[in-house]
Amino acid sequence: MVDRGASALSLPDDWPAHPDPILALNRMGSFDWDLDAGLLHMDARAHEIFDILPEEYDGRPESLSPRVPPAEARRLDTLVAQAIKDGSENYGAYFRIRRRDGTPCWTHTQGYIRRDETGRPRRIIGIVRDATDELRDLAERRDEAALEDDARREQTNVVQLTTAALAHARTVRDVIDVLKDTHGLTHLGATSLVMGLVEAGRIRLVAEGPEGSFVPGTLVTRIDEPYPMSEVVRTLTPRFIESPEEFAAGYPVLWPHITDLRITSAAYLPLIVQARPIGAMGLLYNDRRGFTSEERNILVALGSSIAQSLQRAMFYEQESDIAQGLQQAMLPRTIPSVSGADVAVRYRAATIGGSLGRDIGGDWYDLIPLPGGRVGAVIGDVQGHDTHAAAVMGQLRIVLKAYAAEGHTPATVMARASVFLHELDTDRFATCLYAEADLSTGVVQAVRAGHIDPLVRATDGSCRRVPVPGGLPLGLSAEFGSLEYPVATLELDPGDTLLLCTDGLVEQPGADLDDGMRALTSLIAAGPQDVRRLADQLIDVAEERGGDDDVALLLLRRRGLQSPKAGGRLQQHVAPGDPEALTHARHMIRAAVRAWGGRDRADEIELVADELITNALMHTEGAAIVTLRVLTGPDRRLRVEVEDSSSALPRRREAGESGVSGRGLLLVHLLADEWGVEARGGGKCVWCEFVVGDPGRGGAA
Known part of the structure; x- marks a missing residue:
């Protein structure tokens, strides 16, 4: 016998929690139910109605179980829960209790639900009264029939709720x-x-x-x-x-x-x-x-x-x-150890409601050992969350690794991977970031295909986002004939950590990507120095946050080398009209010279290399290829080579009246220990060498 309609009790906000003097005149008891604490406070009249002594009641609703039959208690619980759930302000119900001597009697209660400003229910205050005299024998039989109907409706409701x-x-x-x-x-x-x-x-x-x-x-x-x-x-x-x-x-x-x-x-x-x-x-x-x-x-x-x-x-x-088995089969089974670096990789699969088999995606990572002490780091994400995305990811990972191992430049690796994906005749595209690092110098050349930028954490704990000019995602760049992928050059000092990740670690529903990157940067800066512990912490954060996207993560920390590299080689393409490429080449040369023991002559080597590159771009057509290598022998030397497509040999001459034109080879002659010109197929190579002395001196990395 539930009465939640017009007869529901209306209580003002200032109604007292225990209005004993007011209600006692009407033979009513009052209660105040603190939903947060789970305590049901009752006045003396309420204790009398339930026929329970104050010392027998500890404030918990369960303490009334000796007086309230289990079926009645469940019915009241369901009623209150439904009123709270559907936003009702009040409820009312008749229910049976059994007094201390076993005598059954009827009781009526009405409660008023108080909520905070967010709508969360915090308290229920109300009254309870003895309704035995109100319901006589005929009414009681009618009510019992109604209660049976309520019970049937309750069972039906439970079935519906459970099925839902x-x-x-x-x-x-x-x-x-x-x-x-x-x-x-x-x-x-x-x-x-x-x-x-x-x-x-x-x-x-x-x-x-x-x-x-x-x-x-x-x-x-x-x-x-x-x-x-x-x-x-x-x-x-x-x-x-x-x-x-x-x-x-x-x-x-x-x-x-x-x-x-x-x-x-x-x-x-x-x-x-x-x-x-x-x-x-x-x-x-x-x-x-x-x-x-x-x-x-x-x-x-x-x-x-x-x-x-x-x-x-x-x-x-x-x-x-x-x-999950397919996903694990497509990812690298092991990550190769890399001399001069600490590496950690992690993968977290998303959990998406709905269709079966959708908690799998196309995120991947890879680490590719390369000749000359270099290493390639890859992070990528194929569009979609299904087995097809995982299959495409596996194929793309393999061909990208093969292109890198063949010795292609980072830009070429990315362009060829895009063509491969386009020719795969799939409707999927992929974002990717490929970074090729020379661990002896700390020089990193990175290309980006629609992916998020990498992050670098310095030895002092600071972390920064490294902007990498990017091209279109893999597959799309081939489809639209835009296969240019600019190369960005950055430097990793000993102890610096390069972090590559997919957007599942950054993006959150309703949040801006830049805000997500700033939050991730702060998290990394506050994290442990050890890359494995840091990777565990980041993936734990992703687990706690949940989300409907996979997370792939690769961290590479450059260790300090015990001694300079006995031999090494770096190469950079510089296209005409591309000032950023020239800047990247300068960064590469500066970092390599210092790492290879030529710190004392770094300014000279950088100046000469800059002059050779500028001459090649000004007086020839096409790109210049800059190569820096270490030569070992009686004298330890650094060799700079600038190759172009012109067969015309340069000649040394005095500077013009303006003092600008003609000084390039003069500087080379004055500053380099040796220099020369070699024919290279349809072009030439201008080279120069600098003695850097004992490899133990000069700021080795």
């Missing part, structure tokens, strides 16, 4: 959690739940009822064993056990192990999909005997819904296992 919750269950554990939830099957009166799945002719227990109630030997049982779940699987027929005596007589092997649970009845249901049993479920009761025909029909119907959800969950888990 099961629609979102993705795994077998999700299904079990829904059924064990306080709004699940226990509101149908069940004390506990047991469930088993059919696997290879046996039943494997996946939910064992109350904690500590596991029966030895029942984790995996044969279908022909004398257990109720085995019976319903064999017969495909529900089994309703209506008394302890019936349970003991029907299942003498099982009953002695569960007598402590005080089971009074049970319902075992086969879980059937397409006429095939996939498992069985048991509902155990300790406060009822027997089942009405309506209750049996409800449980059978609910069993069918549970079976469908379980089948869907089992399919999902199978698809997920396949997808």
Whole structure:
């Protein structure tokens, strides 16, 4: 008998929490329920109505259980929860209690729900009164009939809520959690739940009822064993056990192990999909005997819904296992060790609701050892979250690694990978960042195809985003005929860490990408120095945040070399009309000279190289190729070579009247220890060498 309509109590905001003097005149008790603390404060009149002494009541609603029958308590809990959920301001209900001497009587309560400014319920204040005299024998019988209707409606509502919750269950554990939830099957009166799945002719227990109630030997049982779940699987027929005596007589092997649970009845249901049993479920009761025909029909119907959800969950888990296996097969099985660097890689798969097999994506990382002490670091992301994205990722990773290992420049590696993806005849594109690092000098050449920029953390803990001018994503650049990928040059000092990641580590729903990069930069700056611990911390943050995108992460920390590299080689292409390429070449030369022990002559070498590059760009057509190498022998030398496509040999001459033209080779002659010109196919190479002396001197990295 619930009255939530026009007769609902209207309470002003200043209504006192305990208005005893006001309500006592009307033989009403008051209560104040603190929802945050879980405490239900009652006045003296309320104690009298419930026939409970103050010292018997500790402020917890459960302390009223000796007076409120379990069925009535569940009905009140459902009513209050529904009122809170649907935003109601108040509720009212008649319910039965049992006094200390066992006498049943009627009670009425009305509550007013108070919420904070966010709409969250914080308190319920209201009144309770004795309604026994109000409801006489005829009214009581009518109310009992109404309560039975309410109970039926409650059961129907629980079935509907449970079915709706099961629609979102993705795994077998999700299904079990829904059924064990306080709004699940226990509101149908069940004390506990047991469930088993059919696997290879046996039943494997996946939910064992109350904690500590596991029966030895029942984790995996044969279908022909004398257990109720085995019976319903064999017969495909529900089994309703209506008394302890019936349970003991029907299942003498099982009953002695569960007598402590005080089971009074049970319902075992086969879980059937397409006429095939996939498992069985048991509902155990300790406060009822027997089942009405309506209750049996409800449980059978609910069993069918549970079976469908379980089948869907089992399919999902199978698809997920396949997808994760494919993802792991496509990623590198091991990361090669790199002399001069500490490396850490991590991958986190997204978890996306909805279609099966969608918690897999095309994110990948790779580390490619290259000749001359160099290493290539790759991070990328193929569009999509499915097995097709993973398959495309695997192919793209392999060809990109092959192009890099062939010795192509970073820009060429990226362009060829884009053409490959375009010719793959797939509708997917990919973002990618490729960084080629010379660990002896710390020079890093990076190209970017629609990917997010890399980050560098210095030895002092500071972290910065490194802008890399980028081209179109792989596949799209080939489709639109725009295969130019500018090369950015950056320097890693000993102890610096280069971080490459996919956007799953940065992007958050509703947040700006730049804000995400700033947050990541701060997180890295505050993180541990060790790259493995830092990688673990970053991936833990991604796990806590969740999200519907994968995360791939690669960290490369340059270690300080014990001695300068005995031999090495760096090369840079400088296109005409590209001032940034010239700047990158200067950075490369400066860093390499210092790392290779030529710090004392760094300014001279950089000036001469700059003059040679400028002459090549001004007096020839096409790009200049700058090569810097270490020569070992009686004298340790650094050799600078500038190659162009013109066969015309340069000649040294005096500077013109303006003092500008003609000074290039004069500087080379004055500053270099040796220099010369070599023919190279259709072009030439102007070279010069500088003695740098003992490799132990001069600022080696």
